[in-house]
Amino acid sequence: MTVPENREAFIPYRRSDIIKLCLDxxxxxAAETQKFKDFCEILSSYYHFRFHKTLEVIKDNYVPFxxxxxxxxxxPPSFEQYDAMESSVVDxxxxxxxxxxxxxxxxxxxKQSLGKTSLIDLKTEVDFDDFDRFICYYRGDSYKTIMQKKFFFWKKEKRIDIFERIVLLIKFKExxxxxxxxxKRKERKFIPGKxxxxxxxxxxxxxxxxxFPNVTTSMTWKDRLLFGIPAIGAAIPLILKALPNILLLVGAILLVLNAEPLIEELKVEQSQVRNVMPLLVATLSLGMALGGFAFKQYSNYKSKKIKFQNDVTETLFFKNLGNNDSVFQTFIDLAEEEECKEIILVYYHLLISKNSLKPEELDVRIEAWMQKKLGTAINFDIHGPLNNLAEIRGKVIKNGVAExxxxxxxxxxxxxxxxCNVLPLNDAKKVIDYVWDNAFNYNGIAL
Structure with missing residues (x-):
């Protein structure tokens, strides 16, 4: 079970749910209910239009990257245009x-995560010098508790701190x-300059x-020990078994060097050393034995590396929510939803309040209302929606008055x-309707 630790500004409900919550x-x-629905509908349409323009700017500038x-x-863009386009995407x-x-x-x-492990037992390295830019955002700072196998049947409870959502933007150097x-990497998982x-x-x-696409992995010290100790244990009896053949080879070398006294010290019969066939058999046996042992250890190493890579691949495959240009589209939708939810909540609570409220009082009231209605503790961002409402300006056209x-x-x-004071529903509808009607030539708001 995932347990949230910190309150965040994110509202974990759809815009339509927030509108329904206000109406209920x-x-x-009854009359105000319909007007409020109309206000929310046209407000949402207007913000959809605004964020669509933002998306188009990002898409146009992201093409070379x-x-x-x-x-x-x-x-193709010039160097000056290239830098300006990169800044536009990042902004x-x-x-x-x-x-x-x-x-x-x-x-x-x-960078703190480097050299440490949690669920995947890997030693990793990331060269941050490869990047022109690196930006990371997250939402949902929480944790979960798991049972992790340690040795044989012994399991230990472990707390895993997680990010429920995380976004990375990485611009590689040219x-x-x-x-x-x-x-000297044979296969890069990235293209320079992108x-x-x-x-x-x-x-x-x-x-x-x-x-990170430029991450390199290797075994931890524990895995190296688990790999190396059995290898040494297997090598010792092999060397002991091959020792007679090794002595024959040493004896043959000493014979060529006319060092017969040393041959006697090895306790190897000179007739065996002088006989070519036993010598060839000894050489072949030793080569096959050592070669087989080396191949076996190499295969074990490759199997371990493949298992590591499979662990990483499975983790990233099942947790991936989007890549590259699709991420921009996703976050345009999320930003539009959040912006509208915040504005609707602020406008609604100022509309129904019997007393005038200052921003801090309004912030506390909305947070308490969300806690009471949904059992959700949020850290409401009051200044963003207040600024948005103050920036939306339009005309209230009345009968017989020239626009x-x-x-x-x-x-x-x-x-x-x-x-804080907001316009009543009738006037608010007219203002937002005026803004929407003049969306293509309205210059009062810049994203």
Whole structure:
């Protein structure tokens, strides 16, 4: 069972569920219920449009960095354009991850996992100098308890700290760097100069390094001992068995060197040494025995490596949620959902509140309401949705008034004491409808 440790801003319910929760709260009458539905519908449509524009910007700029691209630019970008396009992708990535309520993971925390193991018993190395950029975000800092087999039938309970969701963006250096580095890897799992984006679920914190395409693996000290001690144990009786043949070979060498007294000290009969056939048989027997032993140990080593690689492959295959350009699409959807859920919750609670609220009071009220209604403890991000509501500005067109004579007003404003005030439902619907009608020529909001 997974146990959450820290409250996060992420709201673990769909936007439609949050809207229904507000409608079922009993604070709106029948007429207000329909108006609130209409407001949420047009608000969601508007934000879908805005995030679609963000996605298009990312897609256009990601083309030269996409390792899986099946399209090409008509004109290759210049060096200046190349750098600007890379920055545009990275800025867009940071923007949508933060708006999806994911948390930036410092590079130091990732590097801490190197040399440590949790579920997969591997020694790993990642060369961070291979990267031009490395960015990591996560959501769901939790843990689970497992029973891990130690020796024979003995099992030990172990706590595994995990990230329920983790996203990596890695931009590799250009090919010239790897040529200068004299990289001798026969098969790279990456293309120099490309940007890789990975999305995984339920990854142990100490196994983050396994997600990198340039990770190298080797046996731990424990595995080396388990491999080496049996090898030494098997080699000793083999050497003892082959010792007579070894003595014959040494004797033959000494005979060629005219060192007959030394042959006598080996207690090897000179007739055997002078006889070619026994010597050949001894040489062949020794070569076959040692060769067979070496092949057996090499096969054991290869089997161990294959098992390691299978463990890694199975872990990454079943926990992978997306790669490269598909990750951007996924997080555009997640960011859109989070943004709308937050705005709807803020607007609803300001709408039904009998008293004016300051941001801090509103934050506490929403968190308590979510805890009461759903049993969900969240760390609500109050400033993001408040800013979004304040930035959405439009006109409330009334009968007999020319549109050009009306000022644009925000959905939310603050009074002199810092209290939040939102437009009533009728006016709020008109404002958001005006913004939506003028979406293609409205310049008041920039993503």
């Amino acid at each position: 709260d009993g604070q709106l009458n 996409n390792p899986n691209a099946d399209v090409e630019a008509l004109v 867009g990535f940071n923007n949508i991850l933060e708006r999806a309520n994911y948390i930036r993971l410092p590079e130091y925390d990732v 090919a010239a760097y790897f040529r200068a580095k004299k990289d 940007m890789y984006v990975y999305f995984y679920k339920n990854i142990p914190k100490l196994d983050i390094d396994l997600l 050009e004579n009306l000022p644009e007003i925000p959905l939310l404003n603050y009074d002199n004491a810092g209290f």
